[in-house]
Structure formats: structure tokens, C-alpha cells
Amino acid sequence: MSLRHALLGLIAEMDGASGYDLMKVFEISLGTVWQATQSQLYGELGKLTEGGLIEVSAEGPRGRKEYSITPAGRAELRHWMVETDPKPHRRDEVLLRVFFLDQVAPEDALGYMDRMIDALSGRLDDLARLEEIVPWEEEGGLTGNGRLTMEYGKRFMAMRRDWFVWARKQYEERRPGTASEA
Amino acid sequence: MSLRHALLGLIAEMDGASGYDLMKVFEISLGTVWQATQSQLYGELGKLTEGGLIEVSAEGPRGRKEYSITPAGRAELRHWMVETDPKPHRRDEVLLRVFFLDQVAPEDALGYMDRMIDALSGRLDDLARLEEIVPWEEEGGLTGNGRLTMEYGKRFMAMRRDWFVWARKQYEERRPGTASEA
DNA sequence: GGTTGACATGTCGATACTGACACGTCTAGC
DNA sequence: GCTAGACGTGTCAGTATCGACATGTCAACC
Secondary structure: OHHHHHHHHHHHHOOOEOHHHHHHHHHHOHHHOEOOOHHHHHHHHHHHHHOOOEEEEEEOHHHOEEEEEOHHHHHHHHHHHHHOOOOOOOEOHHHHHHHOHHHOOHHHHHHHHHHHHHHHHHHHHHHHHHHHHOOOOOOOOOHHHHHHHHHHHHHHHHHHHHHHHHHHHHHHHHOOOOOOOO | OOHHHHHHHHHHHOOOEOHHHHHHHHHHOHHHOEOOOHHHHHHHHHHHHHOOOEEEEEEOHHHOEEEEEOHHHHHHHHHHHHHOOOOOOOEOHHHHHHHOHHHOOHHHHHHHHHHHHHHHHHHHHHHHHHHHHOOOOOOOOOHHHHHHHHHHHHHHHHHHHHHHHHHHHHHHHHOOOOOOOO
16 A cells, blocks of 8 residues: 555655656656556546545646645655554566576576666666766655665665576586586 | 465475465475465465366365476476566565655664664574574485575675664764764 | 647456455365 | 364455556647
8 A cells, every 4th residue: 555655754844746747757767666556646646636635626627737745745645654564465477487497498587687788787777877966966856765766776686686697507507417608 | 476486396395295285384494584374374375276286185174285386387486487578566565664764853763773684683583593503414305495595694694684783874974973872 | 720739537347455254175183 | 082283275355556547727839
């Protein structure tokens, strides 16, 4: 049920945002840590408004509704942040496949690991390039903690890539005689 | 839709397993990379049987049904492993909260990060202790790739703990004057 | 004046997932 | 003989999520 809190936090930070604005944030920055579809988003905005945690503070052109957080919403946000524990959502398809590596031929298994290593390397390069472009020192942006999550992403992907390289080696050592090059 | 494939892979590895047996595996080893509830599991076993990907190869006491993978199931498993790409399931409540750190008081924010650092350190200790107990060299177990995921878990938690320590420091540097000790 | 594209909100059906409940069996120990 | 506890399968209601579809507005450019 964290979409609720993601929206609450976002509206707290971006007073007067519309559903459309929020959707953009999910697509661009928040999407790396929490995904949501448009239909889910508008539905949840309705529920939050009904529940009195946010309110429509203004209406604009094209039916635009601008949302603000209410005192009740702010209280709920703080409650969530400091009085509840996040439960780790263990679901990782990439790792799941590793569990079943022995069910496919060695060349398929090695191929899978190679693809993962390449993909992770590519995404690391993308991040490095992105980091040079982003105007970090600009005022008024969501750049404060966005910077923290960016660093997290870098460490996360590097850790996964390194682990896959290690895992590939382990796999080969257990199956001597398999060609090492693809 | 990966529960389907998790079951397929598990049944391929453990021929003759029952729903109950599979549930135990989810609770103990597989649960770290993919979670499933009992109701989901039995439902999916029914669908897989209907679809001809697995079959009831024997029945035992207490209504026990033992499942085996069919050729069609094995083909689907391989298809999934080598011809489809895993989509990273981006949903991390721990990181989501970091995004909204500025919405709570500094002591709450620091408190949150400290709690996370403690929790991660604790789980790293648990893992280290667990690793010494597990009979790695035993035959017939799921220990082959379980070892890989165990190492992954260690690296993952260490990376997160280190990142939180770094993030905490970043946070404090942006807010000089906040007491550093809890 | 027309068209493209960003802005903007919503609904709907199908799945996926959760947590609780319901039911029955076999074994070991008292 | 009884009972606790593991073994074993299943249903159901409620919620979350996804992907597609429907609808309309405003600004800019040609």
C-alpha cells in the first residue's frame, strides 16, 4: 500500500501538482524506486481526497486539478516515515532465474549471465552519462534526495554486475570442460 | 507472472514434490528471491496442470499429490530462461522513504537511517552465522545455486548498509548544526 | 483554418496477490 | 484412547496492479 504514501510525499514536496505532473515524476525520477500506472495514480488520488489526506486546492485549464496535502495527510506521512517499518518486497526475477540455472544447458546458462553482465554495464554507463548532464545545483528541484538515489543506483548496479561476474566464474569452476568464451 | 516459472523450475529440480513441499522451499530458500502465499501456490499448481505444463505423477497419503514436469513444461521453462528478458521489478519501500526524508524533522530522518543501518548490520550477522551452519557439501540439496544467492544476499545488504552510512553523512553535511549522535 | 502534440482526467476488465478461513489425515507420545 | 502437531489441500473476499481504451482541451505551427 505504499503508492498511497508515495503520492502523499510527492504532494507534500510539490504543492499544487496535478495528477499529470505526478505521473511525470513517476516516469522520470520516482519510477526507479516505485512504479505506478496512470490508472492506479488517478484512482489513488481520488481515495486520498475522499479520505481527507489531500485536497483539491485549485482547478486549472483542461480540467486540471491541483492537489495540496492536508494536516491529516502530513500526520499520516510522518506516521508512515517514523512509526512503521518498511517491509522488504522480495521479488527479483533476475535472481530467480539464477536459481534454475542448472535446468538449462551450460551454454544457455552462461549466455544468460553474459547478457545480464552486458545489460548492467550498459546501464551503469547510462547513469554515468546522465549524472554529468543533470543540473545538480539548481534550486527548487527534487535534486536533494534524487542525488542519493542516483548514487544508490550506481552502487546497486555495480554490485550486481560484479556479483554476476563472480557467479559466472563459480558456475564454470563447477563444470570444467565448458568453453569459456561465447 | 513469474510464480508460474518459479514453480516450473522447482518441480523440474524436485521431481515428485507436493504443494506442501514446494511451500516449504518458498519459506526457506526461495523466499529470499520470490515470495508466494499458500493460496497462490495451490492455485497456480492447478493452472499449470490444466495447461499441461506439469502433471500429477503420483498420489500419496493425506491427499498428497506429487507433481512432475512435462516435456511442454520443460520447453516453457527453457523458453523463459533463454528467450525472454527479466524485467526489473522496481519497488523498494526502503528507498522510497529516502525520497521523502526532507518531509520529516531532522531527528526523524536521522533516526530512520540509523534504524536501517542497524537492521542491515543485524541481518548481515545472521547471514554470516547461517553460512557456517549450512552443510554446503551435502549431496542432492538445492545448495548449488543457493550458495550463489547467499553470496548475493551478503553483498546486497553490505552495499545497502554502506550506502546508508554514506547517505546519512550527506544528509548531515547539508544540514549543519544538527546533532550527530542519537 | 487545420493538424499535431502536449496536457489532462477518467473507466473497465483481467490478473495478481494477500490474509483468513475451512477441512481432513497421519504419526508420535502420553 | 487421546491429543498435539506436522502434513496436506483447498476456497473466498478484498485489494493492488496492469494495459487498453475513451474523451476532451489548449497552444503552436503551418
